[in-house]
Amino acid sequence: DQQVKQNSPSLSVQEGRISILNCDYTNSMFDYFLWYKKYPAEGPTFLISISSIKDKNEDGRFTVFLNKSAKHLSLHIVPSQPGDSAVYFCAASAQGGSEKLVFGKGTKLTVNP
Amino acid sequence: ETGVTQTPRHLVMGMTNKKSLKCEQHLGHNAMYWYKQSAKKPLELMFVYNFKEQTENNSVPSRFSPECPNSSHLFLHLHTLQPEDSALYLCASSPRQGWGANVLTFGAGSRLTVL
Numbered sequence: 001d002q003q004v005k006q007n008s009p010s011l012s013v014q015e016g017r018i019s020i021l022n023c024d025y026t027n028s029m030f031d032y033f034l035w036y037k038k039y040p041a042e043g044p045t046f047l048i049s050i051s052s053i054k055d056k057n058e059d060g061r062f063t064v065f066l067n068k069s070a071k072h073l074s075l076h077i078v079p080s081q082p083g084d085s086a087v088y089f090c091a092a093s094a095q096g097g098s099e100k101l102v103f104g105k106g107t108k109l110t111v112n113p
Numbered sequence: 114e115t116g117v118t119q120t121p122r123h124l125v126m127g128m129t130n131k132k133s134l135k136c137e138q139h140l141g142h143n144a145m146y147w148y149k150q151s152a153k154k155p156l157e158l159m160f161v162y163n164f165k166e167q168t169e170n171n172s173v174p175s176r177f178s179p180e181c182p183n184s185s186h187l188f189l190h191l192h193t194l195q196p197e198d199s200a201l202y203l204c205a206s207s208p209r210q211g212w213g214a215n216v217l218t219f220g221a222g223s224r225l226t227v228l
Binding site for chain 1: 117119156157158169205216217218220221222
């Protein structure tokens, strides 16, 4: 029973356009959400996070939106660059703790030049 | 060396072998983790250590035996594994306290193949 779902295994976007990666969760106790990016042959690297007390967090080209009523979050990348091509993982935790970080399966983003 | 280093990067072993995966972090973090990533599955938390003490065992079979001799080193001892244990094993660390306590820094992983 997946608590964090990334329903799109892959996404292809043109360079300069917006990339939108989606994530849904089922556990209403989750209060902290993170996005990680993973290149081949490397470990996942932290990208951006958001606490449940916010509905938006922005860091440069990356913005995460949280819709608690829909149990949905999304990652927007604007403008997309070829170097953004990677697998993006959504993760969530309850009570702000990292021990029980629950990950989605990931979405492979390809940004075409 | 900086960050989180995992060795070996690739390991092939038979079901009767005994091997170990090693993880070392140079970040001064107090918490270390083992995650498993199987094909087409989410990352699964296996074990958590805080200040060398195991605080989480996510119902992992006993053929996986973790060891944390200090806050900088973490091992995963493997014995009598099954082919379905073939996966990417990721080590991670976090500050555990203060700013960024929820943010894990991952190693590159050890790709394990059980024949």
